[in-house]
Each structure stands twice: as structure tokens, then as C-alpha cells.
Amino acid sequence: MKKNILVLFGGCSPEYPISLKSAYAVLTHINADKYNVLAMGITKDGQWLRYNGDYENILADTWHQNRRQCTPAFLSPDRSVHGIGELTEKGLSFTYVDAVFPVLHGKNGEDGSVQGLAEMAGVPIIGCGALSSALCMDKYRAHQIVSLAGIQVPKAAFFDRKPTAEMLYEETKSLSYPLFVKPLRAGSSFGISKITEKAQLADAVDLAFRYDSEIIVEENIEGFEVGCAVLGNDELILGRVDEIELSHGFFDYKEKYTQRTAKIHMPARIDADTEERIRKAAAKIYRALDCSGFARVDMFLTPSGEIVFNEVNTIPGCTDCSRYPSMLQGVGLDYAAIVEKLISLEI
Template identity: 45%
Template sequence: MSRIKVAVLFGGVSSEYEVSLQSATSVIKNIPADKYEVLPIGITKSGRWLYFPGDYDMIADGSYKTHPDCVGCAILPDRSKKGITKFLADGTTAFVAVDVVFPVLHGKNGEDGTIQGLLELSGIPYVGCDVISSANCMDKVVTKVLLEQAGIATTPFLWFTKYDMDQFEQYKRQVAQKLGYPCFVKPVNAGSSVGVTKVSDESALKDAVLLAFTHDSKVLIEKNITAHEVECAVLGNRELIAGVPGEIVPEADFYDYEAKYISGTSKLLIPAGVPEDTLRQVQDIARRAFSTLGCTGLSRVDFFVGDDFIYLNEINTLPGFTSISMYPKMMDACGIPYPELCDRLIQLGLARAAQ
């Protein structure tokens, strides 16, 4: 029986390019080789697509681009060509059929519905959330509005766009009145804590806002919450599995990009250090949020948990899949090891496409 061909997309035009390389390396190495044939496709920071036939370790350090057998490629929005078109050095093309795509792409152009839109046009099944759920979860403000309509509490917040900067003094007063200091300033459409600043007083607010605007045209300002930072992995299409919730105990002032992917010094507790009934509440809310936003396949749902509150912070539709990432660790804690997780995700993508 022939193996299922899985195109794994990695890299991307995103501030989370390097994270994607680490995640994809882990995913590729854990996809069961007896069942699946992996076709790696790297997307450079400039947006060039490369069919990569080399050693998978070259993905993690970014050297895959230098492999002599790399060739340009594309997935076309032509349903008669469900696969990869390779552009060969002699000016000819070659076609490789693909059964399913695993887009291991974080942030913009990966989690925001854009790559999902291309795959919908192509008719190729893919892992993870669809176009609208990806877009809704990527935009932190849209996420909060939809969740609040569903009766799910979120972190108190304000937001505005770069076109509102002429009213900055008004927004600054609102921050002081509604949120107070310290507070967090974030780009609305970004992840992995890129462009995020913890602001201790109003004198630092404008610089933090301007930094966030280098990553997105909308900025989110959230109240600082002193609480347990709890995450819950959700897996499934209709029948949902909520993994054992875990907790991040940052070594830094907050769980920033370096703590997530570079230093590895933050403590990861599974299960989270909260009462068992609270863990069950977190799992229930995570499943509700997953369904409310229309997610399928997978998402990681992040919370702030205090003695008398549970605030949903955000939903990540393609969370980190590195060797130190929480999503695979939480699923492993509920009896689904990494290789089985990859298998289930691919099968969920195929099942959704077949419906």
C-alpha cells in the first residue's frame, strides 16, 4: 500500500519564520514514516517557495535554502493540479501529487487564513483550522468580541489603529482609567510575543504602541493580570479532546519570545498548579471557545486563572510544535505521544475535506 503524501510547509513571510523552522523540523521527524511520505516545502522570508529534498536538520538552522537540489515550486489554485509544481533548472516543470498539506506556519500568512484560502482553492485537504476560523483567531480583537458574545470572559482590553494616532492622548487617558499600569501592548495580528511590551507607566506607552505598529496596523492594550498562565490543547473536528492543561512559569518578566524559543529557562508544569475542578473548567471553556470560533483540527487556548476568575487570553490555531512547546507536551500528558498526534492531525484534515 502506497504511503500518503504530506506536503509540510515551513518558514513563511512572517516575524515567526525562525520558530516555524524549529516546529517543522520536529513535526517532520515525528510524522510516522511507515504511513506518510513527507514533501518539505520551505517558504523564504521574501516569499519564495522551495521544494527541499535534503537532510531535515538543514531546516532547523535555515540552511535548507543552500541545498543544491532545491528548486522553486508552487501550489496552484487549479483543482486539476492537486499537488506541487516544481520549476526545474532547465526551464521545464515537474508535477508531484499531494494528498494533504500540513502548514507548519506561524503568524501572518500562516495562521491568518491566507494559506488556508490558497489550499481551499486548490482543493487539497490540509491540517488545522479553515479560512474563517483562522482569520478570527488571528485577530485578537475579533476573538475577544466573539468570545464575549458567547459569554466567555476575556482579559479587559482597549484597541485602536495606526490611523487613530491623532487621538492618542484620548486613548492614553482611557488606558489609565480602564486598565491601569502595568499593562500589555500587543500587535493585534501577531504571535509568539513578537512586538509585545509590558508597559509600567504612561511615559512608556507611546513607544510600545509604535513598536506594535511595526508589526500590524491595529494595536491591543490589555490589563495586566496577576494569575496562573494556563494553556489547554484542543484536538478534533467535532469530537473534541482537551489535553491536560499546563502552566507557564516565566523566568523573565513575562513569557516573551526569548523565553518561549531561545533560553528555554521558563518552567512548564503539566498539570497546571491549580485545583482539579479548575482544570476541568479550563478544559470545558477551551472546548467551548474552540467550537465558538469554528476551529477544527487543533488549537491551543491560553488563559489567566486566578482564585475567583478564569480569563481566556487568546487562541492559537497553529501553536508552537518545537521540542519544548506546550501543545505536544500537553497532548502527550493525556496519552497521545507526538508521532500519534501528527498522525491524528493529518487524518483529521483528510476527514474534514471528505465531509
């Protein structure tokens, strides 16, 4: 009997458009001969809809417009349901789900909220669980844990409330410019500023607090950013390491998804020994933050060869041309094989 796989997409997040692209790629690469695929979208305003139409409409963001192809639905926290409820013309119906595959980026999807709901429901979730998702989304607390695991992290100042000017300058006086000012739990570089002088600090802090109630101010790390795809639970598959080449600025939301001035080198332009050190560091970080299923670990490589932790994306971009599948393709896994491996880890 085929297993039922529920793919969640969309979401109340600024990263909603990217979720649609990632979900389209996942949905079109799941083996439909082996699994029954259930698609459930979350609109920008938070409505959950079971979707029964063409996947092309997800990519075009018209999926929610034809209500004949959508029914109000929810992931039931009732473990006796072990799946979803739908409000149809005939009333409330339920469908058993063997696993949930959340393809939701950023807040309200990658931060442990949906993962916690699935865990309450008793439904296996493909990817990191609630604790790991919440930790990895929290830049300050993730850095504290990774530091304890022996991996270097950027020097930083943490603020759990908006500081006075005096407090702001006092807490950051030991940091060397340029600095990055970041919301603690915003995804895809939203609300992040790179500043080069003290006069810019207050405005950057104000911007970051628009996106979160806690922020972090970090020193810039000389060198360049590298990433490593990790797949697995007990036994890990590590992808090739990639490298982000920037002509200016930093890898913000626009650069991540347009790459107008940035270039991704896969594999990275580094020697084999350095790549192996980065891959081992990625695995250590993945374990330290209790990751499971899959994640992309982002780090910096300094001119002296030091590895410095940046962040973990527990639901990295999953489009055909995203960094995560590209790195795993470097070790021989095509997209369909990646999806199959992820599902097989949970059911």
C-alpha cells in the same frame, strides 16, 4: 497506495526559526511507511522551494543553500492540479497532494493566508481553516467572539489607526495599570510591551504600530497563564492543562523559546475541578472560533478562580519539547500518535 502529505515550513515571518524546528519534528514523526512526505520550504524572502534533502539541514537552516536539492515550486490554486507545481530542468511538472500540513508560525502562515490558498486549490488542510486562522490571529475580534460565548476577556481599548495623544489617553483612561500594549496580529509576543504608568504608554503604542496597522491595549490579569491543547474536529481530545510560572516580566518571545526566567509546569499546579473547568472553557473557545484540527488555547486563572481568555494559537509550537505535544502526552498521546491523528482527520 500511499497518500501524499505536503509539509510547508519556513515563511516570511519573524518566527521563521521556530517553524524550522517545528517542521523538523513533524517531518521526522510522520509514518513514512504509510505516507509519501513532500517538504516545501518558504525562504525568509518569500521564495517557495520543493526540498528533497536531509531533514537535518532544515534544522540547521541550510536547506535552501544546496540548489540541487531544491526546485522552485508553488501550491497551485488550479483545482485540476490538486497539488504543487515544480519548475525542473525538464520543465513544469505537477504532483497530486492529498493534504497540506502548514507548519508556519505567525504572519503569512498562521493568519489564514496559506489556508486560503489551500482552500482555493481544493486541497484539504491539516489544522484550522482560513476563517478560523484569521480570527484567532486577530486579538480584538477573537476576544469579541469569545466574550459573546460567555467567556471572560480582559478589559481593553482598540485602535485601528495611530491615535493622537489626546485620543490615546481618553480611550485608555478607564483601564487600570499595568497594561499590555499589543499589535493585533503579530505572533509570538513581537511588539508587545508591559507598562506600569501613563508616561510609558505613547512609546509602547509606537512600538506596537511598527508591527501592525491595528493595536489593542489590555489590562493586566492578576494570576497566572494556563494553556490547554485541543485536537480534533467533531470529537475533541483535550490535553492536560499546563501553567506558566514567571519570575518577572511577561512571557515574551525570548522567554517562550529560552525559558531563562520562566518555568512551565505540566500538569499545572491546580486541583482537578479547576483543571476540568479550564479544559471545558478551552473546548468552548475552540468551538466559538471555528477551530479545527488542532490549536492551543491560552487563558489566565485569577486568584479567585476565574478563567479569562487570552488567545488561541492555531499552529502552536510543535517541537519535541513544545507545550502543545507535552499537554497531549499528558493524556497518553506520543508525538507520532499526535501527527497520525492530525493527518487522519483530513484524509
